[in-house]
Amino acid sequence: MSSEKGSILAPFKALKYLFKKPHTLRYPFELKETSPRYRGFHVNDFEQCTGCGDCADICPNDAITMKVIEGLVAEPGRTNERPEIDYGRCCFCGLCVDICPPGSLSLSRDYIHIDHGTDSFVVLADSERSGNEAFVPSNEYSLMKASLAHRKRGNESFVSDLEYSLLHLDRVPMPQAAAEERKQSFVEMVRGYSAEQARSEASRCLECGLCEEACPAHLRISDYVKAISEQDEEEALRLIFEDNPLPAICGRICMKHCEDACSLGLRGEPVAIRWLKRYAADSVESYAAALRTGAAPATGKEVAVIGAGASGLALAYFLRLKGHGVTVFDSQLAGGGMLRIGPPRYRLPQKALEDDVDHIASLGVQFRFNTAVGKDIQFEELRQRYDAVYIAVGAHRSRTARIENEDKALMALDFLNAAKLGSRPQVGRETIVIGGGNVAMDVARTCLRLQQLEYPGEKTVTKTVSLESWNEMPATEEEIEEAKAEGIEFNPAWGPKGIVLEGGEVRGLECRAVKSVFDEEGRFNPTFYEENTMLLKGDMVIEAIGQGYDLSFIPDNLMESLEFTERRKVKVNEDGMTSIPGVFAGGDIVNLNMDAVTAIADAKTAAEGIHKLLSDR
């Protein structure tokens, strides 16, 4: 600056601008394009959006309300709600975008809205299907009748960016034994979270609750995960016990339908809900002290439960809390049902099983073990002596593949039972396991471990053969990956034809290539390329192709009135009661999932039903 006195003539230099083109836009005749990152009106991809409501939860101005959308069907991991934005409140901060788990919500490049309707600024954030007549189609869009209709796909600007999102997508890794180490023994392979790891993993949860809808037993997952994040393990356990009295078991072997629905799993790893449940169960010294609940005063009503598996145990627990007397009959020597026989100890150690069963027993449940209904005591007698009967016998009869020389094959459950509870069964050096489900994985991995113990240092092989291809295999990906890591060989899409014998000894399994497993209607109906066969060498065959139930203890006259579903499951009403009055059922004989948590869910329903029935009398 030349002078601090100022000049009189200098200001006239401004006149030069008279001869320059104006640099301002002649709005509205010249419109200004907004930036590619502009934070304008919302766009939401309806298909991608799960309706989790995290956008509504984080909105600092309560501008977002979740609205039920007609025609949208809620399913696991997805609600029938979608966000509606009140632009009278929205401050266009975009927090909703940065928290959106599926990344369906974006802000667009549009910002002008002109409408005479006073409520027209409350809009459903969507892309193409606005449905509001006040909106002008995008091709007719002009400044003078601008509306929210031009929020169309492809106009997104402020979009979800995982590097800058507020989501914590990576799970705290679960410490577990490496494949080489774990296959040497039956020691539990998953080591469990430390307090710090559990807190840190629980802190990732977005509290959207999609998991709770997906869980068959509808556990209060968000709440107990939150309690763990706040280091209140006892509160977590109390919340878990409201819906699931088997936390140490389910914390290990649950099929975790919840994690499949978890928001964070859409673009990252789901919260390790199952491991957190396990942590809550394991971190508490004694359930009784942490829960501070006991049986209610006796009502004088008595209920008989057939089967001390997950469903029977859970039902006994729920009914004891209501004060009803419960007697559980089981042909085994201890509680646990399929959980006692099935899951190998490297997945479910004995202590976890006992912790859960013992706590339920401590509430005053009467157990009559070693008592087979239909043999040691008649079903009719139970019906007469008890106010209600709950059938939760599970599926304990191994299905067979009906192949040649089948008598040389071992059945999965017999094998697992012997491996777990009996004397160690003999295994071959080259064992073939037929099946592609989780039981087949349990069998194969158990067999592999037995081989290591039986033939230390020698070359042994365990192979599976399944009708299903890699993509169709019913076993969980986790099980398949772990089995692979341990060295199990897989032969997917091969159908067993017969066991090949040589001098009465098993020499292998003849297989044929599978054309398809399911028919056009999705029913199990395998077809084969008969000429394309192979011989799978082996000296032992174990069949693990599924289990069925055995209801032969029910007398014929009653059996006639027992109704079944199309899928051959025992039919129950919304109270869990079968077509026989006073007889309830649950677990594997009722549901299609055939897992522990669904068995518990059935028990919860039936417990309410039985309680209602007994209270009404």
Place this chain on the structure above:
Amino acid sequence: MRELELYFGPQHPGMVGNFSITLKVEGDRVVEATSNPGFLHRGFEKLMEYRSWTQNFPLVCRLNVMDPDPYEMVYAMGVEELAGIEVPPRARYIRTIVLELSRIASHLFWAWGYANMLGFDTLGQWSMGDRDYILDLFELLTGGRVYHIYIWPGGVRRDLPQGFEERTLQTLEELAGRLPDYDDVFFENRIFVSRARGTGKVDRDTALALGATGPVLRAAGLKYDTRKTEPYAAYQDLEFQVPTRQQGDSYCRAMVIREEIQESIAIVRQCFEQMPEGPAFHRPPNPFKWKIPPGETYVRIEGARGETGAYLVSDGGNKPYRIHFRSPSYPHGILLLEELLKGASIADVGHIMMSLNIAAPEIDR
């Protein structure tokens, strides 16, 4: 002569916003002036006690429409300090760019108000137009023109977009080319100089005693700038001057601000030259479960108007227990303004007020 009470604002064409001054005048001399803030009170500090640490971000910037980024910065710094969050180097540089662009935009906004108040509408039109080009840059970088919600705990919200550097350098180049024109029509205009010299004069000690900071204090001869005394963001790595003047009058304040625009342009250029690679964001904890350990802190930075500070208290919860902001306009608009208006002519009331660059929303929070 009879003493009259005169209201300057809030409904007054010369008023900066929702603010008013009650004047006691004798003839055209002001005997006593009383600032009346409160017309804009939105209870932000209280509101923040009811929102989570993350949810407060869209709110802090609204403390000052003209210069919102320093508030985002102090809040982020306070939260980062309490929660122990590291900021990656790249984010520190990007933050510096944002803060300096905000300073430029704010100074241009001031030039509009100040020049208009003195009747120099040409500069007002120009500077307001030029400010919009800075807002274009903000739009490109943050997606928002006025409220950026961009600096937040752990860094910044998105990395620099493609073409941002070129566009910014070009815009600043053009702005630097405009500054001589600004000088011609305004800063070196004899009428302005005569009008501003000696008006609203405050000496260094009084300014200091009344809590003045920023250009107001620097125009009175004290070279105080938190960017130098307590460097934050990337300022310790950058070379820049702190413009000062000695007389402490309206002219000096205007010239300090004028020179600061130039310095800010130089700072932004340096930032681009030295921009580190790497991430621009370290993710803070999950917003739904974010609790900050108990503690308190006071952080301060140099806003366009002076020292902008935040006092944050956490009681270990998911929301602040208390937040208090130190805004430069508070002492400027109340203590200093009342002092400087004593004995001023009525014609200079608006002039002096604008020379202090008071932002009403900063006072009412």
